Structure formats: structure tokens, C-alpha cells
Amino acid sequence: LKILFSSRIEAPERWLPLLQSLLPEDEFVLEGGNDIDVAIVASPHPGVLKRLGNAKLIQSLWMGVERLLEDPDLPRNVPLARLVDPGMTAAMTETVLAHTLDWHRRLYRYREQQKTRTWKRFRQYMASDHTVGILGMGALGTAASRPLLDLGFKVVGWSRRAKTVEGVACYTDLHEVLLRSDVVVCLLPLTAQTQGVLNLENLKKIREGGGVINCARGPHVVRDDLIAVLDSGHLAHAWLDVFDKEPLPEDDPLWTHPKVSVTPHAAALTEPRTAVVEIAKNIEAVRRGERPPHLVDFQAGY
Numbered sequence: 001l002k003i004l005f006s007s008r009i010e011a012p013e014r015w016l017p018l019l020q021s022l023l024p025e026d027e028f029v030l031e032g033g034n035d036i037d038v039a040i041v042a043s044p045h046p047g048v049l050k051r052l053g054n055a056k057l058i059q060s061l062w063m064g065v066e067r068l069l070e071d072p073d074l075p076r077n078v079p080l081a082r083l084v085d086p087g088m089t090a091a092m093t094e095t096v097l098a099h100t101l102d103w104h105r106r107l108y109r110y111r112e113q114q115k116t117r118t119w120k121r122f123r124q125y126m127a128s129d130h131t132v133g134i135l136g137m138g139a140l141g142t143a144a145s146r147p148l149l150d151l152g153f154k155v156v157g158w159s160r161r162a163k164t165v166e167g168v169a170c171y172t173d174l175h176e177v178l179l180r181s182d183v184v185v186c187l188l189p190l191t192a193q194t195q196g197v198l199n200l201e202n203l204k205k206i207r208e209g210g211g212v213i214n215c216a217r218g219p220h221v222v223r224d225d226l227i228a229v230l231d232s233g234h235l236a237h238a239w240l241d242v243f244d245k246e247p248l249p250e251d252d253p254l255w256t257h258p259k260v261s262v263t264p265h266a267a268a269l270t271e272p273r274t275a276v277v278e279i280a281k282n283i284e285a286v287r288r289g290e291r292p293p294h295l296v297d298f299q300a301g302y
């Protein structure tokens, strides 16, 4: 197969040697015409997508594909696969666990107290006293739910279609999830339906003293509504990894808000060592004439 690698962000030298070792009989190119069989892309170079009408597969290097779907040059007749990378999934699980425990153990408050040399203990809770609401029970949300359940947290989840995940109370009605949640973790894809989902009305439904963890995409959260809910004292803290504009502009009030922890879209990075194995499996499926898993549903937008 002729396999094109095109990215303005991911360096080919990080990926190609690993891919070539798993797919030794295939030809890898960095530029190509209409004869490409498989294209591996992440922010591809301009003009690349337009020439992929004859390809058998476009493989994204990222889990979120909203930017590719927005591109009018993306051929809609070619299957588009998201990358579901075990290394990235593990990283996201760790991040969700870290922020949830930061909230549950009130560590963010002790860090604040240290600034004023304040020695004051807060009430202790057991994990089973708290419910974590996961918005988006997909690959990442489902993986993150497991260690939370193992620690004893109650977990409720929101998905578009009805779902069964062991130990998790799953709902398709967001209202039901938010009303039960002490801390809400957003792991949704960004679509027309999910944009702005964490707005004033919905944020107020989260239990008092709760927290918000957004590791999905910035526009899921309405920034000024979140600030209002934090300032009102209804929610205690927000952990934000993603923003409407990235890098987060220097003058953005989120940088200095005392109830906000900012990370630079680092919740989970693609891990080439594990990702290439999944990409190679997808390419082998194409070689056998099969459809690889995790294909994007163009209608649903993710």
C-alpha cells in the first residue's frame, strides 16, 4: 500500500520509523497525488485532503476529529478513522483520576492555604460519599470510569445512545446526570450538539461545592457562565485543560482565577509507541478489505 503521512504538527521522524517497522512491505511518502491508499493525518498540509478521493482510509492521529470534519476538502466518500490510542487513553484516565482526587481530597484548597501558612483541616469524605458524572461515555469516559469505581466513587455517565457500562449508572438525559454529580468530567467530542453544554443552567445543576473537569474541548464550557458559577460559590473549583482559543491568551481571566486550575491541553497526548500498533491494525484491516473500528460517523459528527 502507498501510505501518506501529512501533518503540520506531528514530526514524521517520530512516527515513520515505528510505522515502517510494523508495516515493512508498505511504501511511506510525505507527499502524494491521487494514488494514495491510506493517509495518516493530523492538521494535514494544505491541499492534501482534496487529493484523497481514491483513498481506502484516512487515519487521524488524534482522537478528536472536529477540525478535519470542518474542512470542506475532506472527501466524505473515504472512511475516516479516529485514533483510539491505549497510551493516550491511559494518560487521560490518570489525569481524570488526579483532578478528581484533587477535588475529593481538597488538595487544591490546601495548596491555596499554604500561600498564607494556614493550618486548617477540612472534613474528610469517603469516595463512596461522592458521585462523579462523566459526560461522554466513549473510549475515554469508559476507561476513566474504571479506577474511579475501583476507589469506591459512584459514577454516572451521559451518552447520546443508551449504554450499559458495568458499575456506571448511564443516562441519555443530561439533567439526570448533572443532578446526581458532585464533580463533572467532560470527555465529549465537540459537535453542534455538545458545544456550550456546560452553560449556566447546566452548571447550576451540579451539586453545591462540586467541581468541573474539562479535558475535551474548550467550547464545551461557556467560560463566563463557569466564572459566574465559581464566583457565586456554587461550584468550588474547575480544572480546565482545553480552551476556546489555544494557547490561552495572556489576558484571559481564567489564568488568574483562584478557583481555576489551568493545564496547556496536556491531559493526554498521543503516544506514538502505542498508537502505531493501532494504526497498523487499521491498515491491515484495509489490506484484507475490512472496515477498521472507530470510523467517524459523518452524520453524528464524531
Ligand SMILES: NC(=O)c1ccc[n+]([C@@H]2O[C@H](COP(=O)([O-])OP(=O)(O)OC[C@H]3O[C@@H](n4cnc5c(N)ncnc54)[C@H](OP(=O)(O)O)[C@@H]3O)[C@@H](O)[C@H]2O)c1
Pocket (backbone or CB within 6 Å): 063, 064, 065, 084, 088, 092, 135, 136, 137, 138, 139, 140, 141, 158, 159, 160, 161, 162, 163, 187, 188, 189, 190, 191, 193, 194, 215, 216, 217, 241, 242, 265, 266, 267, 268, 269, 302
Ligand atoms: N484534552 C486532551 O488532551 C484530549 C485528548 C484526547 C481526546 N480529547 C477529546 O476527548 C473527546 C472524546 O474522545 P473519545 O475517544 O472518548 O470519543 P468517543 O469514543 O467517540 O466517545 C464520545 C462519547 O460522547 C458521547 N456523545 C457524543 N455526542 C453526544 C451528545 N450529543 N449527547 C450525549 N452524549 C454524546 C458519545 O455517545 P455514544 O456512546 O452514544 O456515541 C460517546 O459516549 C475527543 O473527541 C477529543 O475532543 C481530548
